[in-house]
Amino acid sequence: MDGVAHSPADGGAILPLVSLKEVTKEFVGRRRDNQAFIALRAVSADFHSGEIVTVVGPSGCGKSTMLSLIAGLDFPSRGAVRIGGQSVTEPYEHTGVVFQKDLLLPWRTALDNILLQAEVRGFDPRQFVDRAKELLALVGLQGFAHFYPHELSGGMRQRVSICRALLHDPKLLLMDEPFAALDAITRDQLALDFQHFVKADSRTVIFITHNMDEAVFLGDRVMVMTARPGYIAEVIDIDLPRPRHLAVRNSSEFIRYTGQVRELFMRHGILQDH
Amino acid sequence: MRLLIATASSTARKMPDRVLERAKRALAPLVTIILVLVVWQWSVRYFKVPSLILPAPTDIVENIIEKHHLYIVFSIPTLSQILAGFAMAAVLGVLLGVLVSFSGIARRTIYPMLVSSQMVPKVAIAPVIVIWFGTGLEAKAFIAFLIAFFPITLSTMVGLAAVDPDMVRLFRAMRAGRYRTFVKLRLPTALPNIFAGLKIGMSLAVVGGIVAEFVAADRGLGYYLLYANGQLDGPGVFGALTLLTIIGMLLYYTVEFVERLFLPAALVKEADPTKASM
Numbered sequence: 001m002d003g004v005a006h007s008p009a010d011g012g013a014i015l016p017l018v019s020l021k022e023v024t025k026e027f028v029g030r031r032r033d034n035q036a037f038i039a040l041r042a043v044s045a046d047f048h049s050g051e052i053v054t055v056v057g058p059s060g061c062g063k064s065t066m067l068s069l070i071a072g073l074d075f076p077s078r079g080a081v082r083i084g085g086q087s088v089t090e091p092y093e094h095t096g097v098v099f100q101k102d103l104l105l106p107w108r109t110a111l112d113n114i115l116l117q118a119e120v121r122g123f124d125p126r127q128f129v130d131r132a133k134e135l136l137a138l139v140g141l142q143g144f145a146h147f148y149p150h151e152l153s154g155g156m157r158q159r160v161s162i163c164r165a166l167l168h169d170p171k172l173l174l175m176d177e178p179f180a181a182l183d184a185i186t187r188d189q190l191a192l193d194f195q196h197f198v199k200a201d202s203r204t205v206i207f208i209t210h211n212m213d214e215a216v217f218l219g220d221r222v223m224v225m226t227a228r229p230g231y232i233a234e235v236i237d238i239d240l241p242r243p244r245h246l247a248v249r250n251s252s253e254f255i256r257y258t259g260q261v262r263e264l265f266m267r268h269g270i271l272q273d274h
Numbered sequence: 275m276r277l278l279i280a281t282a283s284s285t286a287r288k289m290p291d292r293v294l295e296r297a298k299r300a301l302a303p304l305v306t307i308i309l310v311l312v313v314w315q316w317s318v319r320y321f322k323v324p325s326l327i328l329p330a331p332t333d334i335v336e337n338i339i340e341k342h343h344l345y346i347v348f349s350i351p352t353l354s355q356i357l358a359g360f361a362m363a364a365v366l367g368v369l370l371g372v373l374v375s376f377s378g379i380a381r382r383t384i385y386p387m388l389v390s391s392q393m394v395p396k397v398a399i400a401p402v403i404v405i406w407f408g409t410g411l412e413a414k415a416f417i418a419f420l421i422a423f424f425p426i427t428l429s430t431m432v433g434l435a436a437v438d439p440d441m442v443r444l445f446r447a448m449r450a451g452r453y454r455t456f457v458k459l460r461l462p463t464a465l466p467n468i469f470a471g472l473k474i475g476m477s478l479a480v481v482g483g484i485v486a487e488f489v490a491a492d493r494g495l496g497y498y499l500l501y502a503n504g505q506l507d508g509p510g511v512f513g514a515l516t517l518l519t520i521i522g523m524l525l526y527y528t529v530e531f532v533e534r535l536f537l538p539a540a541l542v543k544e545a546d547p548t549k550a551s552m
Contacts, residue, residue: 071447072447073443073446073447090449091446091447091448091449093449095447097444097447097448099440099443099444101440103438103440103441103444105441105458105459105462107462107537116448116458117448119454119458120445120448120449120450120454120458121448121449121450122454174447
């Protein structure tokens, strides 16, 4: 399997960084009939170091709920979420999160927004300035360190927010539809650049999307989720060489993979052909 | 990227245009004011309006120049009680707003009391306050404080509640504690609202200061205004009014100036003095 690191320290066995066991999440009393709304039903999944796992599914399939549980922002009704073998009771220390909105503070420059990650965690931000500038250069924003968010385009702002998530070199990077608010061209460019600045042997990336092409293009594995009740229908290994170029989207393998995802959605009644 | 730099430099080149645009915009109200003054002056003279009812603008200016010493001496107590009242209102108002926003107990105990206290006509209890505090600076500053503090508390609360919940989620994901979330997120987010409250509070403190002098005072511009009225001294009444207006405007724009120092240009809300005037 391309991209999955088998650490020798594990003695050959693959110890997942993040592991979900029979995780169920219900929201009680949110609806008028007071029925519990089931967002996730008995979901089990493992996420390993060095891999990018994309989670694809329609709106309301529970994929964002799953990310919230892994981020430690919410907790399962039943089952266990473990990171590094520990049950999640608060946000895991070595996590970076990128949301759909860039969530940059408008009164801070790009650089200061990135340094926020260090400040909030109680580190001396001055020691992170070089790292922050390196990250800015990596995402193609050298020279924009002192620009305010309103002076940057949507794509640039999301790049800055990715830098913020990477400042402390997290072992776990969680991305909740980070490119969904961008126009199609900016989105393709970011997806293309993404693999270069996010991929690392020591990092687990969980990337939520509702875009099938994006999921196949970015992922080492694609988790296909279906709605009501939210569960993982299938996990598809994507065996495409990296770095992946735009041309790969026209390759027969790529089309086969996206066809496979589409087929799953059709089988579960999420996509209906006439 | 190149495009962005190009637009940035073109806005820089447009700066003189913008200054000109501003001057043009400032010109319209200025011309209006001058026109009103001219019509005022002319009609007072033409219809021979008694100066007790409405003195001509030139009479008011003349009066101020002639009695400038008295106006300066009387401005000092008025100004100091307004400033003392406003300072108390600003500090306590913001603190209370923060307290009520973050403590459930304060929200259930202090806040309902605050709201109901606002139903008490503060001008009407001014005499009671004079009985409590005497006729010195304290009583007048306290009346100014009472009138000014509630809008500051309220806008602080509104500002603190305006935080984007997604932003709070981000801070939680970054393991930020309550204190860091407050200092780095909630307070900066609330600042534009807090300053809006301070501007309203400042104009209300001016009202409070003058009302206090109406009730009990032996000096000050409010006192002089009543005195001149009793003496049927029209130019005196309007002279005091003019000075009070100038003081009010100066104080208001001082708060606005401080706001611009504190807030990055991108966040300053276009000031709307009409909303803050009484």
